[in-house]
Amino acid sequence: MKKRAGITAMGFYFPRYYVSIRELLIARGEDPARASEGLGVQRMALLANNEDSITMAANAIESLEFPKEKVGKLVFATECGLDAAKDNASYVHELCGLPNNCEAYDVKAACAASTYALWQVIDWILSGRGRNKLGLVICSDIAVYEYKTGAEITGGGGAIALLIGEDPEIIDFDLAIGDYKNNVKDFWKPLGKECAVVAEDGKPSIKSYLDALKPSFKNYIENGGQKKFDYLVFHTPYAKMVIKAFKELSKFLPEIQGKFDTMTADSLKAPALVGNIYNGSLYLALASLLELKGTSAKGKSIGFYSFGSGSSSKFFRGIVNPEFESSFGLFEQLDRMEKIKPKHYEQLRRGERTLKETKGFLLNGIDDQGYRQYHKE
Ligand code: HMG
Numbered sequence: 001m002k003k004r005a006g007i008t009a010m011g012f013y014f015p016r017y018y019v020s021i022r023e024l025l026i027a028r029g030e031d032p033a034r035a036s037e038g039l040g041v042q043r044m045a046l047l048a049n050n051e052d053s054i055t056m057a058a059n060a061i062e063s064l065e066f067p068k069e070k071v072g073k074l075v076f077a078t079e080c081g082l083d084a085a086k087d088n089a090s091y092v093h094e095l096c097g098l099p100n101n102c103e104a105y106d107v108k109a110a111c112a113a114s115t116y117a118l119w120q121v122i123d124w125i126l127s128g129r130g131r132n133k134l135g136l137v138i139c140s141d142i143a144v145y146e147y148k149t150g151a152e153i154t155g156g157g158g159a160i161a162l163l164i165g166e167d168p169e170i171i172d173f174d175l176a177i178g179d180y181k182n183n184v185k186d187f188w189k190p191l192g193k194e195c196a197v198v199a200e201d202g203k204p205s206i207k208s209y210l211d212a213l214k215p216s217f218k219n220y221i222e223n224g225g226q227k228k229f230d231y232l233v234f235h236t237p238y239a240k241m242v243i244k245a246f247k248e249l250s251k252f253l254p255e256i257q258g259k260f261d262t263m264t265a266d267s268l269k270a271p272a273l274v275g276n277i278y279n280g281s282l283y284l285a286l287a288s289l290l291e292l293k294g295t296s297a298k299g300k301s302i303g304f305y306s307f308g309s310g311s312s313s314k315f316f317r318g319i320v321n322p323e324f325e326s327s328f329g330l331f332e333q334l335d336r337m338e339k340i341k342p343k344h345y346e347q348l349r350r351g352e353r354t355l356k357e358t359k360g361f362l363l364n365g366i367d368d369q370g371y372r373q374y375h376k377e
Contacts, residue, residue, distance in 0.1 A: 236281045
């Protein structure tokens with residue numbers, strides 16, 4: 001029988017605080033329809049001062065129950081690496097008490113790093129080198145844009161942990177993958193900068209996302225990919241980008257025309273409640289879709305479009321386990337987030353106020369040699 005590998009469990013961490021984008025735009029005297037109708041964004045998740053990409057990742061792993069001693073590989077996908085030499089994965093490996101006989105490292109390819117990581121772990125299992133162990137893919141990012149720019153309200157943050165194993169309980173993947181790589185000056189984040197640089201107010205980044213769709217899909221078909229999809233999920237920087245992508249895909253996959261509401265709309269609900277979480281965005285879209293479709297998703301085929309600025313993209317397909325039953329409690333977790341007032345958000349951005357988290361893994365500080373210190377509350 002064919003050996004299979006895929007996602008066996010998903011864990012989530014979202015920051016405690018958010019600002020309502022509608023309230024923020026109204027408070028600024030701007031038209032809130034730019035957010036609701038123009039971009040399809042509702043909330044922006046905000047990190048506390050004592051959180052970072054490492055604490056979010058460790059908290060996402062801790063939300064899962066699994067035999068830690070069975071983990072043989074951890075791949076951390078982020079565009080929020082915190083040291084040019086030391087990987088985020090080393091800190092998380094220690095915080096979560098993972099075994100020493102385990103590979104653990106970071107990968108970087110903007111928002112597509114999570115998909116590169118996923119396939120590295122799947123290939124490790126399918127090659128037999130995993131020796132029946134489990135793999136972990138961590139997607140953890142903070143999306144912060146320059147204050148009062150067009151991109152600002154598409155910010156967000158959060159982490160997703162994907163537990164990867166044989167005979168996956170959630171989703172199994174076909175081996176046909178379409179790849180497309182193209183060096184583009186669209187979006188980048190110079191070392192040491194908190195905010196990404198978005199070229200020409202974001203127009204090249206939208207073009208680059210859409211331009212990569214056709215060649216990656218074409219390559220997927222050339223590599224033996226099947227054209228049958230019950231659902232489609234896309235990297236989701238904000239909902240409107242996905243609406244545009246679905247329309248673009250329907251030009252060369254006419255059978256999906258007019259099916260956005262049944263095939264994709266549910267994948268946009270959770271991302272709209274936290275904003276762009278970069279590497280986790282595609283997998284948050286998947287979780288949102290699965291949570292809302294419930295048991296009707298059993299055995300269904302899902303097409304995935306992963307995109308990372310710069311640019312890297314992959315098109316691939318997965319099949320939901322015919323016995324898939326689990327609910328992630330995703331929307332309950334999102335409901336527990338606490339809203340802050342627009343005026344407090346403005347103070348945060350101007351450096352006049354900070355937020356503090358009191359639960360889970362927290363950053364204690366950074367010593368005078370630049371080494372990071374954490375603890376768990
Ligand atoms: P913007 O300044 O909000 O653009 O920037 P806009 O004012 O032109 O408005 C956007 C849409 O809202 C337009 O509709 C407007 O017409 C409409 P569209 O032409 O798209 O159909 N609109 C309104 N509608 C109703 N009522 C109104 C109203 N006002 C405007 N009053 C942009 C948008 C995406 C460029 C900006 O948010 C940005 O630069 N974001 C960051 C980059 C980004 O998200 N790019 C997306 C593709 S690349 C990607 O996804 C990768 C990424 O995740 C990073 C990575 O890989 O690491 C970002």
